[in-house]
Amino acid sequence: MLSSGVAAAATLAPGCGDSASESAPPEPWSPKIAQGVADLRPDTLRWIAQMGLKHVALEEADWVDREGKGYWSPEDIALVTHSCSEHGLELHSLMLPLDWLLSPMLALADRDLAIGEVQRSIQTAGRAGVQVIEWRWSPDLIAGDAALYHDEPGRGGAVYRGFDDEAARSLPPLEALGEISSDDLWDRLIYFAEPVAEAAQEVEVGLAVRPSAPPAESLRGVARVLTDIESMEKLLDAVDIPTNGISFCQRTVAAAGGDVLDVIRRLGARERIHHVRFGSARGSMPQYIETFIDDGDLDPLEAMRAYKEINYVGSIVADRGPRLQGPFHPERVGGAYSHGYLRGLIQAVREPA
Amino acid sequence: MKQKTTRRAFVQSGAAAGVASALAVPTTVRAADPINAASLKLGKGLRDLSDETISFFLQMGVEHVVMPGRFTTERRSRGLVPATAQGPQNDNPITPLDADELIRIKKHLADRGLSAEMVRLPRSWRILHGKPGAEEDFGALKASIQAAGRAGIPVMEYNFTPLRGSEGYARTTGRGDSGLRDFDHARVENLPPLPNVGEHSREQMWERLERFLKELVPVCEDSDVRLALHPNDPPIPIFRGAAQPTRSLDDLKQLIDLVDSPANGITLDTGVTTEMGEDAAEAIRYFGSRDRINHVHYRNVRVEIPYFKYLETMHDEGVCDMLAAMRAFAEVGYSRLLIPDHAPEFSDDSPGSEISWAFALGYLRSLRHAASENV
Numbered sequence: 001m002l003s004s005g006v007a008a009a010a011t012l013a014p015g016c017g018d019s020a021s022e023s024a025p026p027e028p029w030s031p032k033i034a035q036g037v038a039d040l041r042p043d044t045l046r047w048i049a050q051m052g053l054k055h056v057a058l059e060e061a062d063w064v065d066r067e068g069k070g071y072w073s074p075e076d077i078a079l080v081t082h083s084c085s086e087h088g089l090e091l092h093s094l095m096l097p098l099d100w101l102l103s104p105m106l107a108l109a110d111r112d113l114a115i116g117e118v119q120r121s122i123q124t125a126g127r128a129g130v131q132v133i134e135w136r137w138s139p140d141l142i143a144g145d146a147a148l149y150h151d152e153p154g155r156g157g158a159v160y161r162g163f164d165d166e167a168a169r170s171l172p173p174l175e176a177l178g179e180i181s182s183d184d185l186w187d188r189l190i191y192f193a194e195p196v197a198e199a200a201q202e203v204e205v206g207l208a209v210r211p212s213a214p215p216a217e218s219l220r221g222v223a224r225v226l227t228d229i230e231s232m233e234k235l236l237d238a239v240d241i242p243t244n245g246i247s248f249c250q251r252t253v254a255a256a257g258g259d260v261l262d263v264i265r266r267l268g269a270r271e272r273i274h275h276v277r278f279g280s281a282r283g284s285m286p287q288y289i290e291t292f293i294d295d296g297d298l299d300p301l302e303a304m305r306a307y308k309e310i311n312y313v314g315s316i317v318a319d320r321g322p323r324l325q326g327p328f329h330p331e332r333v334g335g336a337y338s339h340g341y342l343r344g345l346i347q348a349v350r351e352p353a
Numbered sequence: 354m355k356q357k358t359t360r361r362a363f364v365q366s367g368a369a370a371g372v373a374s375a376l377a378v379p380t381t382v383r384a385a386d387p388i389n390a391a392s393l394k395l396g397k398g399l400r401d402l403s404d405e406t407i408s409f410f411l412q413m414g415v416e417h418v419v420m421p422g423r424f425t426t427e428r429r430s431r432g433l434v435p436a437t438a439q440g441p442q443n444d445n446p447i448t449p450l451d452a453d454e455l456i457r458i459k460k461h462l463a464d465r466g467l468s469a470e471m472v473r474l475p476r477s478w479r480i481l482h483g484k485p486g487a488e489e490d491f492g493a494l495k496a497s498i499q500a501a502g503r504a505g506i507p508v509m510e511y512n513f514t515p516l517r518g519s520e521g522y523a524r525t526t527g528r529g530d531s532g533l534r535d536f537d538h539a540r541v542e543n544l545p546p547l548p549n550v551g552e553h554s555r556e557q558m559w560e561r562l563e564r565f566l567k568e569l570v571p572v573c574e575d576s577d578v579r580l581a582l583h584p585n586d587p588p589i590p591i592f593r594g595a596a597q598p599t600r601s602l603d604d605l606k607q608l609i610d611l612v613d614s615p616a617n618g619i620t621l622d623t624g625v626t627t628e629m630g631e632d633a634a635e636a637i638r639y640f641g642s643r644d645r646i647n648h649v650h651y652r653n654v655r656v657e658i659p660y661f662k663y664l665e666t667m668h669d670e671g672v673c674d675m676l677a678a679m680r681a682f683a684e685v686g687y688s689r690l691l692i693p694d695h696a697p698e699f700s701d702d703s704p705g706s707e708i709s710w711a712f713a714l715g716y717l718r719s720l721r722h723a724a725s726e727n728v
Contacts, residue, residue: 043701049529050699051712052670087529156411156466294414294718301723326409328703336699336708337413340715343669347676348723 028350029308033342034092035335036277036317039063040080045087047332051339055092056084057275057317059134064094070114071100072121077128092315093132093208093275094125098141104192105139105185106177115192119199126203132275132315133205134247137189138212140222143174148214152289159323163214163255165286173221182223189225190238197244206274206314208247209235215256215285228256229263236272245274250303251296251319257284260298261306268310276307278342279319292321293341304345318342392725393649393682394470394690395717397710400429402458407465409707413714417690420469420506422450424458430706433698434524434534438517440550441478446486449493450475452500459504470690471648472501474511474580481515482553483561495572502576508647508689509573510581510620513562515553515595518587520544527666532698536587536628538661544593552594559598566612573616581647582608583620588629588660600660602631602639609645618647624694625650627673630659634674634681641685649687650694651675651717667697668716675716679724693717 034055035048040063048056058064064076072094084091096118103114122133148171152162173179193209200207215227225231232246246267254260267273280296282289293300307316318338324330396417397410403426410418450472459469475497477490501509521541527533546552566580573580588600599608605619621640623633640646653671656663668675682691693713696706 046529046700047708050527050531050667052528052667154412155414157408158412292414293715294722300719301726322412324409324412326405326412326705326707328409328705328707329701332701333703333707333711337711337715340669340712340717341719342715344676344716344719344723347669348720351674351676353680353726 029311029313029346031276031307031313031346032092032315033339033346034315034317035339036319040083042087045084045089047335049087049089051336052343053339054088054090055315056089057093057095057132057134057315058091059095062097065097071117072124074124074128077125077130081128081130091130093134094130096121096133096135098136101135101137101192102139102142105137105188106180107184107188107191111188111191115195118192118196122196122200122205122207123203126200126205131206132208132247133200134208134210134275136210136212137185137192137226138222138224139177139180139185140174140220142176143220145213147171148219149290154289154322155292155295157325158292159325161290161322163216163288163290165214165216168214168216168219171220177220177222179221180223182218182225185223186225189235193235193239193244194241197239197241200243201241205243206245207243208245208275210247210277211249211252211256213249213252213255214288215252227252229253229258229266232267236270242271245272247275247277248273249277249279249319250298251277251279251281251290254296254298255281255284255288261302264303264306264312265310268306268312273310273312274314276312276314276316277319278303278316278338279321290320290322293318293338300341300345301348304342304349308349316342392721393687394468395714395721396470396690396692397714398692398694399462399467400431402426402461403428406705407462407467409705410710411466413711414718415714416466417468417470418462419471419473419510419690419692420455420458420462422455422458422472422475424454424461428705430704431696433532433696434522435517435519438519440516440547441482442549444479444484444486446479446489447475447477447493449496450500452503455500455504455506459506469504469506471508471510471581472506474498474509476512480561480565481513482551483557487561491568494569498569498572498578499576502578507577508579508581510583510648512583512585513558513565513599514585514597515558516547516550516592517585518589518592518597521587521589521592525664527664527697528670530700531667532700533665533667534695534697535664536662538587538589538658541589541592546594550593550595553596555590555596555598558596562598562608563611566608566617570612570614570616574614579616579618579647581618581620583648583650584622584625584629586622586625586628588625590660601629602626602636605640609640609643615644615647618645620648620650621646622650622652622694623673623675623678624652624654624665624671627654627671628656628660628663630656634677637678637681637687638685641682641687646685646687647689649682649689649691651678651691652694665695665697668693668713676720676723679717679720683724691717691721 036057038060103111149161152160154160212224321334394417398419479486585597585600696709699708702708
């Protein structure tokens with residue numbers, strides 16, 4: 001049930017094998033194209049189903065823990081999985097609310113309690129069929145990330161988010177957090193990840209930690225410790241449990257200056273990509289811009305080929321795009337563009353010329 | 354079968370067009386899809402020139418469009434099911450397109466980063482129905498072609514049907530409760546002729562079509578304009594007693610043989626081609642290798658009975674292999690306009706169907722990217 005992609009056995013190429021065996025043609029490569037959403041309202045789910053998707057990645061945990069209990073109950077999970085299945089969709093992944101992780105990120109007195117609630121929630125979700133749990137380890141995100149970016153003029157008047165490290169350094173620290181060093185944050189990360197990964201392993205749920213976006217060394221006085229392939233591999237080595245995996249944010253890896261195709265292969269070889277956020281950037285640290293899927297530096301077709309190459313069959317969501325301008329729903333329109341594009345990429349990668 | 358003679362060479366109208374690059378395009382914006390610049394133009398049919406419409410498609414990376422023939426900024430959306438074709442409501446002569454207006458529209462678009470690649474040829478019921486006023490209307494059509502030529506618009510699309518079988522369409526639902534339209538000949542096969550249309554035989558229609566081409570193609574060549582016949586859609590043989598002359602691939606092959614000129618071309622519609630039970634990629638290779646594809650409508654269908662019963666689907670869920678089609682365009686070096694044509698309905702879409710167009714354009718853009726790789 002572990003959702004990471006790499007299949008155990010290689011599939012035969014069409015045309016191979018002896019005629020006597022009468023084997024059925026191999027199934028086409030089928031990663032789970034999903035949409036990341038903040039709610040499960042009927043119109044949201046209709047939109048997903050109408051784009052032909054089958055899987056939902058719920059990214060806003062408020063929608064699950066409605067009462068703010070601090071954990072997910074079986075009833076909470078049943079409600080959200082049912083909402084999806086009513087529209088013929090499968091709830092594939094959930095995201096841990098950032099405030100559940102605040103105590104572990106700040107090493108507060110009640111962090112063990114908080115870790116216990118996270119373990120319990122993951123197991124509840126796993127038993128109900130949720131395949132992936134995403135999470136982030138950036139305490140300063142409690143203040144959101146809008147202040148970290150500036151507007152860049154984009155294609156046709158769309159507004160791109162731009163990041164400039166020098167400008168970002170001038171942002172004041174957050175009073176609630178103070179300064180957090182990278183050593184401290186790293187130690188706390190391991191302290192959290194190990195028991196949580198063990199709990200996830202028991203129910204075969206794939207954890208998927210997102211690299212910190214923007215991938216700067218530190219922002220607003222708070223260090224960022226998961227910003228590139230080296231730090232991701234360090235985490236995988238430190239907590240070497242199969243369930244401890246990565247939410248592969250293609251754009252952040254590119255923005256950090258990584259060779260995306262190489263990183264896909266490296267993480268793929270370890271079978272630790274449990275989720276993919278498919279997006280694009282132009283440029284890389286210290287300055288980069290979030291673009292449309294098709295006007296960044298990385299060739300999206302090459303990226304999709306790399307996922308097929310490692311036989312990744314986990315979930316892929318379309319990462320957020322630029323802010324579209326006009327009398328329409330910008331996220332739905334932008335998401336539709338991305339998903340149309342992803343549909344073509346999958347087809348092209350399945351049917352080479 | 355008539356042999357193809359050497360094509361008459363004539364100046365590619367694109368060279369004369371004075372495309373968008375000559376006019377102001379914001380320099381901070383990169384060209385859409387710079388990875389594969391030298392290939393067909395992925396674009397959109399514009400029904401109006403409003404800022405909202407233009408702005409939306411620019412954000413989608415569209416740079417080439419079909420322009421409306423009249424300057425209008427009133428936002429107009431097309432319903433899922435086309436209005437019932439009613440035929441001529443009067444016997445008035447048609448108004449020709451006006452060169453100054455076309456130039457004004459083209460400039461309006463170019464100033465905003467869009468290149469006008471096509472405008473529709475006005476329709477003359479009198480020519481289609483063989484009425485006495487046909488002569489007068491031929492004059493107006495020639496003037497329209499000349500106007501397009503002066504404005505540097507390289508292609509004009511037209512239909513040649515005495516009456517479209519649009520009453521055979523109906524709304525139905527698709528995946529996730531999306532709104533699709535289907536066609537069923539059984540709905541209309543027994544409908545009587547309309548009094549203002551009358552009955553028209555296949556022979557009559559082909560006579561008129563031959564005359565149409567012989568009159569207009571020379572004018573096209575002089576004006577650096579190419580015609581693109583859109584096949585009859587729905588492609589049934591006859592509707593209310595009015596024959597559909599260009600509703601099969603054989604019909605289209607016959608058409609281009611009738612007058613041998615690149616100006617006498619077709620709109621390759623992947624949807625209609627598939628509705629005919631034909632293979633779009635093969636059709637593309639046939640007409641494209643002869644340089645007779647002057648426009649492309651790119652959409653998908655699921656076919657129950659070829660020509661007679663089918664469902665127009667979202668671009669990615671029909672039986673036409675859209676990738677193979679795109680590769681075929683690349684193979685034959687098609688470099689004109691390709692548009693997504695129809696917009697199936699997303700339930701909660703905005704009036705401009707932006708979700709629907711975004712999905713279609715995203716899909717088409719990635720297929721074009723994939724197809725251009727191997728060229």
